[in-house]
Amino acid sequence: MQGLTEENLKLLAGPRSYERGLGYLDALSGVEVGDGWVTASVHGTERYEVELTLDGPGGLSGECDCPYGMEGNFCKHLVALGLTVLAQRESLPRQRKAARDRAQDLDGWLSGLSKDELLALVREQVGEDRQLRRRLELRAASARGDLSAVRARIRDLLDIGPFAQYGYVEYADARAYADQAGQAVSEIGALTGSGRADDAVTLAREAMRLLADAVESVDDSDGWLGQVGTDLAEAHLEACRAARPDPGELARWLVGHALGDGDDGLTDIDPLDYQEILGEEGMADLRKLAVEAWRGNRRGWAEKYLMERLAKAGGDVDAVIAVYAADLSPNGHTHLAIAHELDTARRPDEALRWAERGIQDARDLAAVDTALVDYLCDRYTQMDRLPDAFTVRRDHFGARRTLLTYQQLRAAARAADRWPAERERALALLRAEAERRQQGWYGGPVLIDALLDDKDIDAAWQAATDTGADDHQWLTLADQARPTRPADALRVYLRLAEPLTKETGNAVYERLTSLLLSIRDCHRRLGTQDEFTTYLTALRTGQKRKRNLMRLLDQHGL
Structure with missing residues (x-):
């Protein structure tokens, strides 16, 4: 039981989950102690199954099928089980020995059964457990090399029919369906392990299409099918590693999948994971196909993302820039992305030109990406081009008059030794805007906030009297005055x-x-x-x- 202490439970769960776990001590049922593990059910808003591993390779750990636990967290339900085990620590060694004895007795009994007796036992279980029957049928078809039978079994496992009412799997049944779908993935992996990787590749791709159809009719709020999709992608990758499919064919499939051919949003396959399998020839085909697809649809999100990934992986900054430049956003966000890529490539002069172009090309300076403005002004400041930084801030404030842009203008103007005169101009703009304000506008005039930020309390009070202010501004004024x-x-x-x-x-x-x-x-x-x-x-x-x-x-x- 080394590692199971209150201190370790607090460390694994964190203070909040630990405290909440104290409230679930009476919600445990069916506690079962094994040799090195303890399982139980916890009843709250839902019923969850928890398992503590007492002395695994990494020390104390646990799993719970609640949403928080499924994200890999040590949840409150595990805390409750851990505290329950601690409460009976004196009897735990005896319980673990009893579990070992039961396992040995069961193994000894099974080993003593004849073949006919074992077959009778398995047939009895198959008759009572539909899921076991399906798994064994799939194993049998795989062993016979009957691809059509394996395909039929996998289709059965991915069929939502037994779980759906009116063609839709409700939240309460989603977990059970996902468990069954997971069995199909396991069997695809088993095909690879038994030397039939080519069949595993074929069936993994078919399963992806079936899963894509199924997910549209399943309430997967807890992400169970998302995990199935992740496992299926891994099963396909492992099958390809073993089967070594034709590089050109694999490249075509990867590009097609990445661009949405049968894409379900669950099997998020990264073509770069297949680089070693594709080799130089396959990667060349992959890049060629990606470029062709991108040239045919330069604004397509999937096409752009694939091209960007391949270009970055190949260290081709100019190709990355070409992807961005083919669809420049009007607010300058894409220009900024290009500037960052060029900075990373240590090409600062080009980066600056792209940032400047982003401001120049902006259709509406009020809507320009503020991160681009900040980037450009920071670069100008680093280069001691303070008047240029001031000009950008002034233009931005003129288009987007907020307290933040006023503060930024003030800092730039002071650095350029232009603040007194610029302040009068900026306040005149804010005063004119305050006088044009209409009832129902959200918040008070920016003029009041700017004067308060300048610590010019008397001017702020007069402005509030003349143009009005909201209650929050009046309260701030009163506090300061x-x-x-x-x-x-x-x-x-x-x-x-x-x-x-x-x-x-x-x-x-x-x-x-x-x-x-x-x-x-x-x-x-x-x-x-x-x-x-x-x-x-x-x-x-x-x-x-x-x-x-x-x-x-x-x-x-x-």
């Missing part, structure tokens, strides 16, 4: 507090309490504490039924 303008701040706090007295909820009470503390501070600064006492007394009288509010006020001395 309170030391010098307590009377003005007090009026804001009182206005914001009034509607909160008509609402309920702990979040409302916390906001109201915060405002009351600010109101008290304003009265203290003004020397009118008696007015605050009168106000607070009236408020408490009117709100006395809100016990959580009263408790919160008491905690803050209000």
Whole structure:
């Protein structure tokens, strides 16, 4: 039982899952102790099967078929099982010995049976277990070399019919169907292992098409079929390694699959995984076919992705750039991708030209990729081209007037020693925009945020008075102006507090309490504490039924 401790459970699960696992100690059933493993069922919103490996090669580990566990995490259900095992640690050695004894007894009994008795036993199990019967039928057909029979069995295993109601497999039955589909994948792998890799390649491809059809009719919310698809792709790769199919034929199939011929989104096959199998001849065919497909559809996502992967794998930066350049996005994102590729290839001058072109080609500077703007300005700054960085920031702010672009313009203008004059121009743009604002616009004027960010409180207050501001801006203004303008701040706090007295909820009470503390501070600064006492007394009288509010006020001395 080395490795099974509370500390290790916490380490594997993390604090959150460990704490949640404490609540599942009474939800375990069917705990079974084996030699080195423990299994159980856990009942929560669903029933899950868990298994702890007590002393495997990597120490303590576990598996659970809950969604979180299927992602490879040590979940709360495993924590519950681990804690249950720890609670009976004194009896665990005895239970493990009993499990070994049972296994030895079973093996001894089976070894003593005659061939006829074993056959009778297997036939009995086959008659009772449909899944076992199907697996054995598939093994028998494989052993006979009967490809048509194996194909028929695999089709049966991938058939949704037994699990579907009205032609659709519901969430509750998806796991069972995926388990059956997984058996088909296992049998394809078994074909490779038995020396029939050519047949395994053929059947793996057929299974991919069948799975692609099936997934459209299965609620695979938990991703069970996704794992089947991953396993099927691996089975195909292993079969190809063993069978060594014709490189040209394999290249054609890989390109066709990558471009969507029968692609199901589940068997995500990377043609580069087949590089050693294809050899130089096959890779040449693969690249040729990919180029032809891309030239026929330069804007096709699959075509572009395949070309990009092959070009990057071959270290052909110019080919990668050609793929990007064939379909330049109007917001400059593609130009930026090209610039990054050229930077990686240590061609900075070309990278800069592509970034500059991205800005120049942008149809709408307000919609340009901000990462491109940042990249270009960073490059200009590194090259000590501060006026150029300032120009880009100014143009971007002119097209997209936000607090962030204002802050970026301010930093660039200061670096270029142009801020005082530029500030007036920028604020004039924001003031004109604030005066054009219409009711219903989301948020307050950017002008207020910019002046607040500049710490120009008086100008911000005047602008808010002239053009209006939203409540969040008024609150920020009041907080910043309170030391010098307590009377003005007090009026804001009182206005914001009034509607909160008509609402309920702990979040409302916390906001109201915060405002009351600010109101008290304003009265203290003004020397009118008696007015605050009168106000607070009236408020408490009117709100006395809100016990959580009263408790919160008491905690803050209000």
